Amino acid sequence: MSEQAVALSHHDPVWRIVREDAESIARHEPALGGLVHATVLDQPSLEEAIAERVSARLADAALPATHIRHAFADALDDQxxxxxxxxxxxVAVRDRDAACERLIEPLLYFKGxxxxxAHRVAHSLWTRGRxxxxxxxxxxxxxxLQVDIHPAVPMGRGIFIDHGTGIVIGATARVGDDVSMLQGVTLGGTGKERGDRHPKIGRGVLIGxxxxxxxxxxxxxxxxxxxxxVVLQAVPPCVTVAGxxxxxxxxxxxxxPSRSMHQILADLSQR
Structure with missing residues (x-):
């Protein structure tokens, strides 16, 4: 670990915890030592660790990992x-996913x-004309990853995509801060109309x-x-919709709701 990485870890508690998790994995699961060294322990910062892992998952012959890492660096320079x-x-994943026990797990394993x-980088590219x-x-x-989000979509902070498989979000949608959504969610249009045609999701919404x-x-x-x-019309704040x-x-x-992740509606049946 370089002196720069040591200094950074003292001022970045998330990165420090992720590194500690990585060191524990390397000790207890030698078969994954190469992965945790390449992804975490050989990286100088959390941003570069994320870029390394996501690039490795998305790269193919037409889009090498090096190009994706450069896109991460450009996005971080711009924003x-x-x-x-x-x-x-x-931290949102660690807080809301009952199956997540360590901060390193989203970084290494969770495709949501x-x-x-990756979408945040794609959105940065989109807004800069690339x-x-x-x-x-x-x-x-x-x-x-079986997650299809148009790069034009602005996404707030603290988004949690649980499992991820089958998520589809159309080009003119917007997603606010602290939203949680599970597998198979679609934020779509109703036909082939053009213009503004997709949903706008407010802060703190839970989509089952x-x-x-x-x-x-x-x-x-x-x-x-x-x-x-299947939601076909506007939903007021602070309610549950179903059906x-x-x-x-x-x-x-x-x-x-997005933080509690409480999805059982039985409590409403008595009202």
Whole structure:
């Protein structure tokens, strides 16, 4: 570990904990020693560790890992705040995913986190006019991770994509801070119309597995969309919607559904 990395770890608690986790893996699981050294222990910062891991997962013959790492570096140069956003996203996974026991797990293993991070780089490319590279990164993310988010979509901080498989988010959607969504979620349009045609998701919303939100309207902050629901109209803040088509069935049940991850609706049946 270089002197620079030692100094950085004292001022970056997330990076320090990830390195400690990596050292423990290297000791207890020698078969993964190469992975944790290349991804974490040989890297000078958390940003470069994330770039290394995501690049390795997305690279193919048409898009080498080196090009993806350069895209990460360019995005961080253009938006230094991405370094903080990566950390907030990682901590969100650790906080909300009952299966996540260590901070290093999203970095090494969780494709929802990998896809979100790759999308943030693709969005940076898109906003700087490098649209073909952004679309290529989206294509690789879809093929390798089964998460398809158009690079035009702005995503807030503290997003948690649990499991990831089957997530589809259309080009004119927006996703606010602290949103959580599970596998199979679609934020889509209703046809081939052009212009602004996709949902706008407010802060703190929880979207359950398999839910489809279709059309240009808002899901109010701190609301809850039940698993398997099809939402076709605007949802007020702080409520639960369920069904096909979805209707308001009660209050959200807590102040921050996306953080509680409470998806059982039995508590509403008695009201």
């Amino acid at each position: 230094p705040e991405l370094a903080d956003i990566f950390r907030v996203d990682m 986190f990998h896809a979100l991070t 649209r073909d590279f952004a679309l290529m990164l989206q294509s690789r993310m879809s093929a390798a 597995a398999g839910a489809k939100v279709l059309g240009n309207f808002s899901i109010g902050s701190c609301s809850r969309v039940a698993a398997g629901s 096909v088509p979805a209707k308001v069935v009660g209050e959200a049940g807590c102040q921050e």
